[in-house]
Amino acid sequence: MSKQLTSLLIGLVVVLLSAACSGNGGEGEPSSPSQEATAPPFxxxxxxxxxxxxxxxxxxxxxxxxxxxxxxxxxxxxxxxxxxxxxxxxxxxxxxxxxxxxxxxxxxxxxxxxxxxxxxxxxxxxxxxxxxxxxxxxxxxxxxxxxAHIRFNGAIAYAPDVGLLAIGGEGGMVRVWDVLAQEKLAEFSAFAVAIETMALTADGELLAVATRDGFVRLWDW
Structure with a gap:
């Protein structure tokens, strides 16, 4: 096979591949992707x-x-x-x-x-x-x-097995509730700054409290 024929065949393959990839009838301009995602049918x-x-x-x-x-x-x-x-x-x-x-x-x-x-x-x-x-x-x-807390800032810990809820606020104050009894069991200042997150043990007896600056305290309330 001559070099000219080989070059011609290679060029033809490139043109065909380009047309197939463009998806617009071979006009040489790439098609734009769809802007909307269609949800699958129910x-x-x-x-x-x-x-x-x-x-x-x-x-x-x-x-x-x-x-x-x-x-x-x-x-x-x-x-x-x-x-x-x-x-x-x-x-x-x-x-x-x-x-x-x-x-x-x-x-x-x-x-x-x-x-x-x-x-x-x-x-x-x-x-x-x-x-x-x-x-x-x-x-x-x-x-x-x-x-449950008048200065609530989104910090919550819940022990579902015993129904105890700890809820924190901006001033570092924590309240612990027995939800079903609607009874406040404890209220204490965990930090002098806002509480970022909290976690209760499964039995609800220990409470970990963290602030935004990375400090953590463990409370046996």
């Missing part, structure tokens, strides 16, 4: 969601939101694994994971965090002002509301 569950298969990785089904769907930015799983509660932009929703149906839907009311109590019969939320709202898990009825 598909019904392959099988009913049950306690036996809820922990499996493969697709089981979809839990729908009423109205326009939005991000679920906080959620909690009930102690028995049957219910899931979530906070969207506007709503507070609980689903039954066995049936896949909604148990209740109510207004979010500025809630930032959601948790279940150890008896699994109640849920509670903490709003951005430090107020605690207690609800029934069966109907979503609010049964109590009280200020």
């Amino acid at each position: 598909a019904e569950a392959i099988t009913e969601i049950t306690l036996d298969n809820v922990s499996q990785i493969h697709y089981l089904g979809r839990l729908d939101q009423p109205g326009t769907p939005s991000t679920i930015f906080a959620h909690a799983l009930s102690p028995d694994g049957i219910h899931l509660a979530g906070l969207t932009n506007d709503l507070f929703i609980e689903w039954n994971l066995v049936s896949g149906r909604r148990v209740f839907t109510t207004l979010r009311d500025r809630a930032q965090y959601v948790y279940y109590t150890p008896d699994k019969d109640h849920l509670f939320t903490i709003d951005d002002r430090g107020n605690l709202h207690l609800y029934t898990a069966a109907l979503g009825e609010e049964v109590a509301a009280f200020p």
Whole structure:
């Protein structure tokens, strides 16, 4: 094969590859990528969601939101694994994971965090002002509301097995609550500055408190 023919064939291959990659009929200008991502179409569950298969990785089904769907930015799983509660932009929703149906839907009311109590019969939320709202898990009825911390800054620790909540604030003050009893068990100054984050041991007896400058204190409150 002559060098001229080889060069011609190579050139033809390059032209064909360029046309194929451009995706615009071979006009020589690259096509612009799509600016919108299309969500996959809705598909019904392959099988009913049950306690036996809820922990499996493969697709089981979809839990729908009423109205326009939005991000679920906080959620909690009930102690028995049957219910899931979530906070969207506007709503507070609980689903039954066995049936896949909604148990209740109510207004979010500025809630930032959601948790279940150890008896699994109640849920509670903490709003951005430090107020605690207690609800029934069966109907979503609010049964109590009280200020858990008046200078709340987002620092929370919860021990779900015993239902103890530690909540911190800007001035370094910590309050510890028995949520179901609606009883404040302790109040103390952990630091003289704002609290960044906290963690409770599983039994709720020890509390680690950290500040933004990296200091940590462990409290046997």
